[in-house]
Amino acid sequence: MSAAERPALEVRGLTISVPTRGGGRGIAVRDVSFSVPAGGRAGLVGESGSGKTMTSLAIMGLLPSAARVEAGEILLDGDNLLAKSQREMQRLRGKRLSMVMQDPMTALDPCFTIGSQVAQPLHQHRGLSRGKLNAAVVESLEQVRLSTARDRLRQYPHQLSGGMRQRVTSAIALAGQPRVLIADEPTTALDATTQVRYLKLLRDLQEQTNFALLLVAHDLMVVQHVCERVIVMYGGEVVEEGTAEDVFNAPRHPYTQALLGAIQVVDDTVTLTPINGNAPDVADVLPGCRFQPRCAHARDVCLTPPALVGEDDGPVTRCWGVQQGWLAT
Amino acid sequence: MTANLDTPPTDTADQPPVAKPLVRQRRWQKLRLGRDLSLLVLALFVFAAIFAPLLTPHDPVDNSLMDALKPPMWMAGGSWENILGTDSFGRDVLTRLLYGARVSLIVVVFSLLIAVVIGTSVGVLAGYAGGKTDAILMRLVDIMLALPSLLVALVAAVALGPSMRNLVLILGLLIWPNIARLIRGETMALKNHEFVAYAKAIGAPRWRILLKHVLPNVMPTLLVAATLEVANVILTEASLSFLGAGLPPPAPSWGVMIDDGRALIATGWWISMFAGLAIIVTVLAFNGFGDWLRDRYDPQTRDL
């Protein structure tokens, strides 16, 4: 693969363990591999406990000290991030790799003005100072469509609504012009209409600036409209991956199908078909497929672990039914 | 009883047992050096305090000038008679150390008890009630913190006279403001939790909310705060005893022992040294104990 085709971010065989109650360790992320093409948009979807947040923290080098990477590589433009020291990672963050987090209420420092918080990374990563800085801050805020940007410079976070704060954190994250931006559940704390506006902003920003976007979310619908590729995680593993159209219109894995079918709106009626049971806990060691206890189609073979299979450049699935062809789509 | 349409067997008691975790934790990582050592030392401390008379044949206050300034047994001139040597009055150092543990234990326990009861009540009330009550109570705390503690203790001790009871009272009253402030902060943070809002919404009376919802949740902070004050108590007691405002001589207290040997560091270093070590070790042990108590008490960290 030439440098031009190399993905901006590539995760290979990532396995992370965490301590469990009672003193042992469990696997939170198991052999996870996926890539985000340069200038592309990929969505990482999974519920709480699927390992998606651990994965994004591992990429950023911000794993809690109790978590341990047992295996794998994370390549940023071919550079293995896991081999880097904390200091090297700290220099990378904001400049080549950046993150927008979930809770806009706590992401900003309440003691500093919006202007100073956006100015800081602009100064640090782009070397702008005094004269040019103000203009750059205003431009930054206008780029994230914050109304009356100039007036915002002197305001404090508590004077802004949740949606506005999320825009500000996005401006801060993009200030250093990173190659890759990870948005970790950026709309979970926002209400429905604000979510729409923010997602549109995110997609437009990506199209303008051409950074590689990894959108982490628990709502498949949301990811489908923003991303080109979708990776579905369950119980610490990747269970399905493909283009947004493939995954959404023709989901192969029973979990993806169930997820899409959970809440459906037809005309003016809402139909619910929840997935029975609960997602596996990190400490739960299952003999085979992690979704098997909840799967309506499970057979005996499912008690052995299925592998991730699929055509090159095509959708991949981790499911015996799909692999062996007996799962009716 | 209806069928559980939305929860399958995985949710009920007949779940398959959790198999062994995949990654085994190394043996030595399970040992908690700090915690286990603390508990051991504290156990020794309590043991020494309780059984002091049985552990040593000597009397802690009897003078015997003939035996003055004997060095510890491993040095020249020392003997098994006085393992850690004697002080300038011929009193056995080890014996005074053991009896001193008693003094420290009693003083620490009772003065902390007073401080915790007053400090928690004031802190919880101020934090929960807010408004005028909070303002008044906190001004009281501020006043107490602004007073020079040693001076006040001295004056109080002179007025009340030197005794164990007065000492404990004075120390307790000196320490409670620190605890009150911490507890007030915790309470104010807790007020915002939804479970407190819920209890209020369904009509729980204030006393019940404070007792069942606020208090159990400020416990961890309280435990750590109390154990951190132990150092404060022991050292203040030593100072007071030296100034004559604490226990009257010849009572054996570690603080007094340090001061006894203060002028003799060169010739009789053992008099101060062992008492000093005893204080350091005990204070550290109490801190470790506080950590253990807090972890043990919190259901979330209990099994970790």
Add this chain to the structure above:
Amino acid sequence: MTDSDLVVLDDVTVSYGGRSLLRPKRQTFAAVDRVSLTVPRGQTTGIVGGTGAGKSTVAKVVMGMVPATSGTVRIAGHDVAASGADRLKLQRLRQVVLQDPFSSLNPRMTVRDIIAEPLMLVGRTRRADIDARVEELLTLVGLSPSRAKLYPHQFSGGQRQRISIARALSPSPELIVLDEPTSALDVSVRAQILLLLKRLQDELGVTYLIISHDMLTVAYLASTVAVMAAGRIVEIGPTAQLFRSPQHEYTRELLASIPNTSGSWLEQADAQSEPDPVPIGGSA
């Protein structure tokens, strides 16, 4: 106002701020502005709107957590602002399920004690009675009764909301106010909880007042929906009608914000929307 209306809000206003000695220029701000609403028995009434719309404040007024500045709120004829014996009656009638599954349960109480709390407050304190009732409730919400002695942190978010629901059901209330009950849950768990709530209503006949910013949540459970914005009800009507022919533009905006299958959902929804609302207390 008929007998079949369990809750009646009549011209209720909740306002904050206002002039005082130290702040002669401070404006009053109405979180709820002259809202009138009735909640019929045995059904679900939903209030939907964005952040700051005032819908949570309405829930709080009904629960008596916040006093109304003007107007009255009655539950089964009892005024919520009353005190004394009426207050006790109200306690038996109404219960609430709050939003955050991680903060709405006391981390130091066992699940059994948490669920039993409302019972203790209405005077049912016999241990055996409580134990039996807790067991019954846990089964009802789909949790194993053997887990009653565990602590909240040992349960997942969805399970904790079930515990919250069991707690709300324990005194057999007539009204349950649900303030954003599924907003903090994953999409996959949301469906489970909504289905549970529906089933419980069908079985027990309890009345729900559900508040949410998510149209789907409200639409699934509610037979009547009120749309709120800036403290006022801008549109109210039967759910199906609201979906089919929304009158107010804000209602249309809310409906558009439901992710749908069309390829241009984001463009369409974004085009519908208003610019960011002016935040409370801050400058525009």
